[in-house]
Amino acid sequence: MATESAGAAREVTGARGPVVVGVPLHGLGAAAVRWAAAEARDRGVVLRLVHALTTPAGSYPGRSVVGVDVHQGLLGLARRELADMAEVARGTAPDLVVEESVVEGDVLGVLRAQARGAAVLVVGTDGFGLIGELTLGGVARGLVGHVDVPVAVVPSTTSGTGGGDVVVVGDDGTAGCRGALRYAAQRAVARGVPLVVVRAGPDARLLSEDLPDLGAVRPSTLQVVLAEDRADRVLADQARDAGLVVLGVGQHGWRHPRHSTRRGLAAHARCPVVVVPPDRPA
Structure with a gap:
């Protein structure tokens, strides 16, 4: 009976689109990725890891600063970060299908676009500023009310998949x-x-x-x-x-x-x- 109820819950939850999680650099999105991986596993959908790549003002592809192409350097960092976070996700759900996507643009614009057709949009509290700023003046405020899917804010202190009673x-x-x-x-x-x-x-x-x-x-x-x-x-x-x-x-x-x-x-x-x-x- 419990299995039937859980199956009904997954069916009614709606969109079969991916669980999308915004991934910052430097491992700051690990808690959000773990939670999103568990959510995707429970729903039986794909997990999509997305990093919004913004080249600093004054830089552009091909331009070198002291011999370093800033755009290519950031792109390499972003790809390595997504690869690392994919391993984090598979540590939570080994058989999960994980997509990795680096998209050029500002964080809000990229995540709003990614929300189209998604099941859930997930952001962490690290990497985008303190949670107060995140919720009041940052990413979450720019998403809630602007996208037609649930927006999950996952504290960096969330342990494991955030399970509770x-x-x-x-x-x-x-x-x-x-x-x-x-x-x-x-x-x-x-x-x-x-x-x-x-x-x-x-x-x-x-x-x-x-x-x-x-x-x-x-x-x-x-x-x-x-x-x-x-x-x-x-x-x-x-x-x-x-x-x-x-x-x-x-x-x-x-x-x-x-x-x-x-x-x-x-x-x-x-x-x-x-x-x-x-x-x-x-």
Whole structure:
């Protein structure tokens, strides 16, 4: 029965496209690569490692600085980095099909393009700046709300594949969280762990106590937490033993001042945080 449920979760998860992970230089993307490899293995899809190659201002292919072609030097570094990260991925999932791609362009432009047709887009917290900057003013902010696939932010402190005892999902009662609820349910079933739905904040008492719509799959264990305390505090408390935290974009949007919860939680979470876009209209 568990095998059938896990299979259903993989099917409902949707896109059969690759799990795409942005890879910086100097081994700083290892945690994100390990997590992405496990995700690709569980989904039965390809893992694509992508490095966005940006040649420094004033340099261009063929131009030599003190006898060194900067572009070719960076290209060589990027290719070696991807080869190293492919080995890291295979250490997590030995039979995984891994693609390596160096694409010229800025990080946001490259990752947005790679998101088309992807199952999940994964970035780490190292190599793109501190997680606060990543989430508030950097790569993640430039992806969430701009791509139609889930965006996973994997802390550099994530050990192994980020496994934990539960999957936690925030629900603010808006249609923007519908995709997050279904994604979280699918991942909880695939991992065989309980799902905790958190409804918190000053308006929590106005939210329904009915079980949320989780789509076609339902975890064997489901808990709904209602609390009028600040949502970020409640979510952080519930996330301490979690392997995954899932958030929606919400009716007010990722950047809306009322929703600092998402940014604050991502800045302090020790496990991967996935932001899922709302369901697209039929």
